Each structure stands twice: as structure tokens, then as C-alpha cells.
Amino acid sequence: MVEIFPDPVRKEWNKWELRGLVIVSLFVQISLIFSGNRRKYIAKRRIRIFIWCAYLLADWVATVALGLLVDRQGNSTSSSYSNKEYGDLTLMAFWAPFLLLHLGGPDTITAYALADNELWLRHLLGLVVQAAAAIYITLLAWEGTLLSFLTIPMLLCGIIKYGERTWVLMSANRDQFRDSVLKDKDPGPSYANFMEEFCLKEAEGYNVTAAQVEEGHSPGYEFENTAGTPSTLDPDARRILHIADYFFETLKFKRLFVDLILGFHPRDESQDFFEKQDCNTAFEVIEVELGFAYDVFYTKAPVIYTPLGLFSRLMTSCITLTVLLTFATSIGVKSHKHQLIDVVVTYILLIGAMLLEAYAVRSLILSDWANLWFSHNSSKIPLFVGRLVSSIQSIEKGKRWSNSIYHYSLLDFCLNQKSSGFHKVSRFIPLHNKLYNLWEKLGSFRQLKHVSVSPELKAFIFKHFREKSTDTELDLKMLFTCRGTVSLQSHKSYGVFKWAVDVEFDHSILIWHIATDLCYNLNKTKRGRHSDPDSSEQECDHHMIFSKKLADYMLYILVMCPFMLPIGIGIIRFRDTCAEAMVFFEERSITSKLEAYEMLGQVNTKVFPSTVKGDRSKSVLFEACKLAASLNEIGDPRKMWRMVADVWVEILGYAASQCRGFDHAQQLEKGGELLTHVWLLMAHLGITEHFKINEGHGRVKLAVT
Structure with missing residues (x-):
């Protein structure tokens, strides 16, 4: 029998296979978190190809590494198994939570294309299977040592990250997103009760008519008032941010991305505003709105910028930092219990996880969502925190589309x-x-x-x-x-x-x-x-x-x-x-x-x-x-x-x-299209069929004479 790979080569492959996969998985995550959000404003094909390769490779590498860990932990009791040949499995079991973290993906990209959001059930199944595999690895390698106990909080972080990704994919799914932006069910006044009372009064000899009553609606947004509130942003940028948020969230212009109809009051407010603006202001508002749409469909923004999301981000960051410090003080590089190369790989994973968390926090602070929150709550923020945030924001002003x-x-x-x-x-x-x-x-x-x-x-x-x-x-x-x-x-x-x-x-x-x-x-x-x-x-x-x-x-x-x-x-x-x-x-x-x-x-x-x-x-x-x-x-x-x-x-x-x-939303991941900006501009000017012009707000009451 002819061996294609000699025995020494196979032994070296077995020795470095898992270590290499773990390092590659971390490298891919770093690449994704740095480049994932850049495709929003870079329309070059080369960056899309790079992100596409990294996005597909990320899940594949982490899944293969987890499977390899399960296999090696299961075979660790075999007489033919050698720690010298395959590595320190006790320490390698500690890598399983980090692979779960990697499967959770970075905050800057959860879906490469809108089709990925439709596959959220597949990711939910993946979450269950991969979390079970990580727990299984931990139980097989459990020795009751400090290292075993450090695995538990890291497992929690991994499950949280993977759960966030699955939840975001489900929320950005076309059906779920459509349901989330629909109004509450409105059966209107009870017609049967009204007619019973109508007939009763009429039988009593009264002259009864159905008088129309116009219902009031909330007044338009005071756009100019936003410029006077203290914030880390300059007044013009803050005003544009508030206006875009008002149109996108309050007036529900995000419904247009799932082809839903808007009422005529949003049309009137929007048309009245845009007809009075210059070109720069109009297109800047549209850019911010489309930036919000991109974040909703392609990133973890819908989860992160919520109280629960901020709490989970704070918790995972604190846990990762605590585990890193504990590992450094208790085990160290020169530990005689573990192989040096495996200890070094573990340090790389811990430091890499911490750097990913730090970059995620930086991206969080620089985003339009954060600027909007700071603008609304600037009076509650300590002065030194506001100055720190302002200095960070001044370093890099976020771009919102390729403008090409x-x-x-x-x-x-x-x-x-x-x-x-x-x-x-x-x-x-x-x-x-x-x-x-x-x-x-x-x-x-x-x-x-x-x-x-x-x-x-x-x-x-x-x-x-x-x-x-x-x-x-x-x-x-x-x-x-x-x-x-x-x-x-x-x-x-x-x-x-x-x-x-x-x-x-x-x-x-x-x-x-x-x-x-x-x-x-x-x-x-x-x-x-x-x-x-x-x-x-x-x-x-x-x-x-x-x-x-x-x-x-x-x-x-x-x-x-x-x-x-x-x-x-x-x-x-x-x-x-x-x-x-x-x-x-x-x-x-x-x-x-x-x-x-x-x-x-x-x-x-x-x-x-x-x-x-x-x-x-x-x-x-x-x-x-x-x-x-x-x-x-x-x-x-x-x-x-x-x-x-x-x-x-x-x-x-x-x-x-x-x-x-939905096709306009699909193009946002390619740097945006001028066609999409024109589409939203026309909608704001009332030039669209997505307004239900005849929607009324009238109710009736009995007029008895």
C-alpha cells in the first residue's frame, strides 16, 4: 500500500491541525470585525470578495475545530492517544468557548446578504448543536481545577454571542421584520353596538344622525429644536441625525423596505420638510436613514443598542477581561502542567477576544445609534465622559455610503x-x-x-x-x-x-x-x-x-x-x-x-x-x-x-x-446605489405609490336631537 503522506508528516499534521484551525478562526474574526462594516461605504469588488470569503470561512473553520475537539476528547481514553503527539487536551478543551464566540461573529456583520437572514432557523439549530458540543467537551475534560471553572463563564459568553447573532438574523428576516413594523390591530369602533344604540334612540322618537368627528393626530416633529441641546456632535450633524431617526423609526419609513403602505400624515410631514431643504441636507438625511437600514439588516445593531444588549456587551467584556487576568496570574507562560505552545495559543485566544471586545466598544461609540443616544441623554452624562467620547468621535467620522x-x-x-x-x-x-x-x-x-x-x-x-x-x-x-x-x-x-x-x-x-x-x-x-x-x-x-x-x-x-x-x-x-x-x-x-x-x-x-x-x-x-x-x-x-x-x-x-x-436593501451591502437614494428621496417628496392617500382618521358619534 502506497502512502501519499509519510508517517512523520501525518504526525506533524495531527500535532498542529487543531492549533492552526483555532488561530485561523481568530484571524478570520479579526478580519471580519475590521472590514465587515467597510463594505457599507466601499463599493470595490475586491473588498466584497474578501468579506465573502472570510464570512464563509469563519463558520466552517470554527465548526471543524469544534468537531476535532469532540473527536480528540472522545479518544483521549484510548491507549494509543499521546499528549505529546496531539497536544494538551485539558488546555485545548478551554478553547471550545472561544470557538463559540467566533461562531457568534463580530458586531459589524451578521449577514453577508439578505438571504442569510432567511436562514436563521439553520443558525438556531447550529447554536443548539455547537453549544451542546462545547458543553460536552467541557464535561469530558473536567478536572475540578481553576482552568475547568474558568471555562464556565467563557461558555456563557460564547452562548450569548451566538444567541445574539441568531436573534438578529431572525429579526432581520423578511417576515419577522414586516411583522415588527406593522401597526397594532385596530378593529375600530364597534359597528354592532353603535347600530344598536342608533336604532334604540330612533325607536324612542329621536332624530338621530351619525356625526363625523375628526380625531386629532400628534403634531409634527420640531426639527429645529434639536440644534440647541448639548451633545458630543456639532449642531448640524445632530439635527440631521434626529431628523433621520424621526423619519425612519417614528414615521416608520423603514416599512418601505418590505413594501408596506404608509399613511398620508407621514407623507405630508416628510414632503413639507424636504421641499424646504437644500440638496445637501436632503441627501445627508437619506444617507443616515439608509445607514440605519443597513445596520438593521446586516449587523447586530438591533440587539446591541437596547438595554439588554448593552448589559450583555458589558458583561461579556468584563468576563473576558477577568478570565484573562485570572489565567495570567494563576497559570502563566512557564507552567509545568501544560505544554508551552498550548499556553501561548490560549493567551492569543484570550488577548484576541479582548481586542475584539475593545474594537466592538469603539465601533459602538462611533455609530449613529450611539450619537443619537448621547444626544438624547447628554445632560445625564458626566462631563469627562462626554469629552472622552467627543475625542474618540473626532478621530474617525463614519462614512455611510460609497457616494459612487x-x-x-x-x-x-x-x-x-x-x-x-x-x-x-x-x-x-x-x-x-x-x-x-x-x-x-x-x-x-x-x-x-x-x-x-x-x-x-x-x-x-x-x-x-x-x-x-x-x-x-x-x-x-x-x-x-x-x-x-x-x-x-x-x-x-x-x-x-x-x-x-x-x-x-x-x-x-x-x-x-x-x-x-x-x-x-x-x-x-x-x-x-x-x-x-x-x-x-x-x-x-x-x-x-x-x-x-x-x-x-x-x-x-x-x-x-x-x-x-x-x-x-x-x-x-x-x-x-x-x-x-x-x-x-x-x-x-x-x-x-x-x-x-x-x-x-x-x-x-x-x-x-x-x-x-x-x-x-x-x-x-x-x-x-x-x-x-x-x-x-x-x-x-x-x-x-x-x-x-x-x-x-x-x-x-x-x-x-x-x-x-427589499431589492434596494440588498444593494446596501455593496456600498449602496444612487438608485436607492433616489427611491427614498422620491418617497419623502411623496412621489411613490407606497402612501395610502385615502386613509382616514375620522370616527362617528350619535347626534341626537
Whole structure:
């Protein structure tokens, strides 16, 4: 029999296997607690991949290590077992509670994606099984020594941590979260009793009517009053924090994330506030609200920021510190009862657990939840504590989202694919469809460009929706059901471009994207020949840049996040359009981008493309060329780009309002989407179908005369 691994190698593996797994488990926990919350404001794919690997590895390593401990403790009575070969099992049994701590996970990440919250029952079963395994290990290794007794409080800490994670996953589950934000059941006044009394009075000869009585409701929030209260935050940040908390918690705007309806009083208060604000304040409030939503769905915040949660955090920190000090004074590094390497590993686990607790406390103090609590209770906090917290908060101001978007250009993608060596080889060597599709997918990722969202773009978007929400001649329902019609009508161009917006939504995105790309690059080339643009040209440049950014961003949503858009055949249209563009470039031997844009701009589209091509291919390339030609016929670039920019904002708003709240919540773990911010902004301005406008507060009483 041939042995792949020699006996000495296997002995060394057995000796270091468990120790290595325990150290790796601690390292993964440290990585998660440092990076888990950073994905909220970093949209780079590399950090998401790193966190995804660490998140999956964390549970796997800790579970395997616990299983190995159970196996070794069970075999410790065997005559073939050797402490010298496998390590000191008495001390190793003390590691079981730390593995439970690791399974509980850090405070900064409990779920990688919303789907993890749906698996809370699996984690509950894991809690029972793994806690039973840790207790079993402790009982097998029990010797009545101080070390055995130190295991008990650490077991309690591990069970608390794992229980917190399971409870948070259950609370963030879609059904549980929906139930938690629903109002109490309201049967209303007893209709049967009312009618009995009504009929009785009427039988007695009285003239009885049902008089309507308007019920009062709580007054609106005094937003300005928050700036005058003492706190560790500056007045503007404190005011924004209070406003966001009021909208998210008190007015229950968090219901939108599970597609529930709000009453008209929250709409009126929100609309009245946001219509009076500038762009910066509005988007800052929305950022804080979405930060609260992220914490609710992906972290332990719903448990930690409660009296019971704070008490358990204080208890686990004190227990860990006490056990560390007791272990250091009673056993020490030079103990003759235990192997030196196992004592060192135990110290690493204890110090690592303490550092994790310290970092968790630091994160707790820096969070918006803590700032909100300090703001409400600043008068009860001792002065030195307030100064200490202020100094810690001044070191690092928390970011709430990436403030960036991805760009994706269809024509750039086609040109890059055409020039790639893989595409050239595929023309001569038949390749499997799956392999070619995989290469296209990788090409899509390479094509993505990450750019920041400028304050000017935010201001343009905010101004657009604020003006529409205050326009008394417009039906607000029109604003979240149209995708360019209102803007074209306002620019008196609906008749000319009706065909480009009265099509399926993904169809509209593609033709407006390509047309915008063509007009942008051709216009940019012409502008490059001139210098010293006047103010009107600078204004035109702003709208041109806004249009280009939104066009590329919406194509990214269509290709990479199609679940955020209404159901359609967008991917089929995208692939067919890319195929036709690549054929067009190859037939004319086009290699440069400028040449490609110029050749497409010269295509005569007098006959509508679908008349010639039929409906078999879903390509919209030359429909987009026709749209670009029609746009250039406007003559005035400033007017044209203002109209195009307005159309794109309307397309953005339609996509945001049609996306389900749970899908918006899903994107929070990827650094957030501009689409999500626009969705919540529109909701605050009353431009959404999630308000039950006809909900009344009236009751009736008997009027007897």
C-alpha cells in the first residue's frame, strides 16, 4: 500500500491541525470585525470578495475545530492517544468557548446578504448543536481545577454571542421584520353596538344622525429644536441625525423596505420638510436613514443598542477581561502542567477576544445609534465622559455610503470585445456557448468604471424631483409611472420622441443610452476644436455630463443588476445589440472609438430599423442612431442636453420607484446605489405609490336631537 503522506508528516499534521484551525478562526474574526462594516461605504469588488470569503470561512473553520475537539476528547481514553503527539487536551478543551464566540461573529456583520437572514432557523439549530458540543467537551475534560471553572463563564459568553447573532438574523428576516413594523390591530369602533344604540334612540322618537368627528393626530416633529441641546456632535450633524431617526423609526419609513403602505400624515410631514431643504441636507438625511437600514439588516445593531444588549456587551467584556487576568496570574507562560505552545495559543485566544471586545466598544461609540443616544441623554452624562467620547468621535467620522456609481458603455464594451484576442480566436475555432458567455461576463466586469457622484449631479436630481413634487398641475402618480413623457412634454418635444419612450422600459434605456453616448462623444469632439467656452456652453456641458453619467449608470443597472428593474428582455436586447454593433464594426474595419462614433452617426435611418430588420433580432442599435440623429436636429445643444438630462432623471426615478424595497436593501451591502437614494428621496417628496392617500382618521358619534 502506497502512502501519499509519510508517517512523520501525518504526525506533524495531527500535532498542529487543531492549533492552526483555532488561530485561523481568530484571524478570520479579526478580519471580519475590521472590514465587515467597510463594505457599507466601499463599493470595490475586491473588498466584497474578501468579506465573502472570510464570512464563509469563519463558520466552517470554527465548526471543524469544534468537531476535532469532540473527536480528540472522545479518544483521549484510548491507549494509543499521546499528549505529546496531539497536544494538551485539558488546555485545548478551554478553547471550545472561544470557538463559540467566533461562531457568534463580530458586531459589524451578521449577514453577508439578505438571504442569510432567511436562514436563521439553520443558525438556531447550529447554536443548539455547537453549544451542546462545547458543553460536552467541557464535561469530558473536567478536572475540578481553576482552568475547568474558568471555562464556565467563557461558555456563557460564547452562548450569548451566538444567541445574539441568531436573534438578529431572525429579526432581520423578511417576515419577522414586516411583522415588527406593522401597526397594532385596530378593529375600530364597534359597528354592532353603535347600530344598536342608533336604532334604540330612533325607536324612542329621536332624530338621530351619525356625526363625523375628526380625531386629532400628534403634531409634527420640531426639527429645529434639536440644534440647541448639548451633545458630543456639532449642531448640524445632530439635527440631521434626529431628523433621520424621526423619519425612519417614528414615521416608520423603514416599512418601505418590505413594501408596506404608509399613511398620508407621514407623507405630508416628510414632503413639507424636504421641499424646504437644500440638496445637501436632503441627501445627508437619506444617507443616515439608509445607514440605519443597513445596520438593521446586516449587523447586530438591533440587539446591541437596547438595554439588554448593552448589559450583555458589558458583561461579556468584563468576563473576558477577568478570565484573562485570572489565567495570567494563576497559570502563566512557564507552567509545568501544560505544554508551552498550548499556553501561548490560549493567551492569543484570550488577548484576541479582548481586542475584539475593545474594537466592538469603539465601533459602538462611533455609530449613529450611539450619537443619537448621547444626544438624547447628554445632560445625564458626566462631563469627562462626554469629552472622552467627543475625542474618540473626532478621530474617525463614519462614512455611510460609497457616494459612487458604476459606469458601463455598450459601444466601449463592443469595441473592447472586438479587439480582444479571445474574440479573434473564436472566429476560427468553435467555442462552447458557456465558455463564450463566461468570457463576455468577465468582459463586462472589466468594462465597469467606478466614478464618484458629484454634488452637482445630486443637486440636479434633487431640483428635478422637488420642482415636480411642488407642481400643482402635475399628478404625482404620473411621476413614478412615466419614464420620459413628462420631461418631453415640458420641453414640447413629446410628439417627436414619443416612439423612444412609449416602448418597453429596457428598450427605452438601451436606445437612450446609445443615443446619449453618440451625441456626447461627437459633441465632445466638436467642442475640442474650440476654446474659451462661454457660460451658456458651460451650462450645456453640465447637462451633457449629467446625461452621460446617468446613461452609463442605468446601463450598468440593466446589465449587472436587472433584478432592480421591471421584468423584461433587457439582457436579450443588450446581447443582440452588441452582436449587431460588432458586425457593423467588423464590416467597416473600425478600430478606434472616434471612428466608430462617426460611422454610426453617418448611418441614414430614414426608414425605421424594425421595418427592415423585423422582430427576430431584438437589437436596437440603429433605433438609437435614429434617436441620436433626431436629437441633433434640435439645433440648439443647450436645449437638447437639458431635455436629455431631464429624460434621464425621469428614467432614473421610474426605475427607482419600480424596484422593490427589499431589492434596494440588498444593494446596501455593496456600498449602496444612487438608485436607492433616489427611491427614498422620491418617497419623502411623496412621489411613490407606497402612501395610502385615502386613509382616514375620522370616527362617528350619535347626534341626537
